[in-house]
Amino acid sequence: MVEVDELDWGKSGGLIPVVTQEADTLEVLTLAYADREALRLTLETGWAHYFRRSHGRVMKKGVTSGNVQRVRRVLTDCDNDALVYLVEQTGPACHLGNRTCFHKAVH
Amino acid sequence: MVEVDELDWGKSGGLIPVVTQEADTLEVLTLAYADREALRLTLETGWAHYFRRSHGRVMKKGVTSGNVQRVRRVLTDCDNDALVYLVEQTGPACHLGNRTCFHKAVH
Numbered sequence A, B: 001m002v003e004v005d006e007l008d009w010g011k012s013g014g015l016i017p018v019v020t021q022e023a024d025t026l027e028v029l030t031l032a033y034a035d036r037e038a039l040r041l042t043l044e045t046g047w048a049h050y051f052r053r054s055h056g057r058v059m060k061k062g063v064t065s066g067n068v069q070r071v072r073r074v075l076t077d078c079d080n081d082a083l084v085y086l087v088e089q090t091g092p093a094c095h096l097g098n099r100t101c102f103h104k105a106v107h
Helices: A036-045 B036-045
Strands: A016-022 A028-034 A049-052 A057-060 A069-076 A083-089 B016-022 B028-034 B049-052 B057-060 B069-076 B083-089
Touching: A016 B028, A028 A036, A028 A049, A028 A083, A028 B016, A036 A049, A036 A057, A036 A069, B028 B036, B028 B049, B028 B083, B036 B049, B036 B057, B036 B069
Parallel strands: A016 A083, B016 B083
Antiparallel strands: A016 A028, A049 A057, A069 A083, B016 B028, B049 B057, B069 B083
């Protein structure tokens, strides 16, 4: 188990990238960011929170849309500088109405 | 389909985060970064390349360890500022010998 304070918050200016996966299917839904506050709120409440760079603040996912994410597990990697949220997604994860934000191929 | 030049390379100083998933199981293996060159080489060769921040340059995954990644698909998200590589991983993805880098719970 890793404590929140053991994560490498300094590497990217206090923000750590978060890969969010649907817990049952393992589909990747979004790539977002967490600061300490977002992660603390996620762990305490069991609802996914992110630091939204476009808003400049921590927000609960789905607070306006209702498309919330119940968090089953939070994982980090060997370098403690990335996170995975395994979630149960309500509704679409993508603000454009798609189930996942990752639906376009690059070529 | 999205072209390489359509991605949002400016947002994070020329680097875009890459979520790498095992194509069959959808397990997340690593969170890494690509610059244009890394993505171009990935698409051209079919082998995963990343910009390794600790080395300051583009490297083919597994070039020293042999733990290469055959890339089946590259996806981007609605904002064109994150990537998913769906790969067939040879050997462990993690340099510590674990199948995936994400094997520690945060609490």
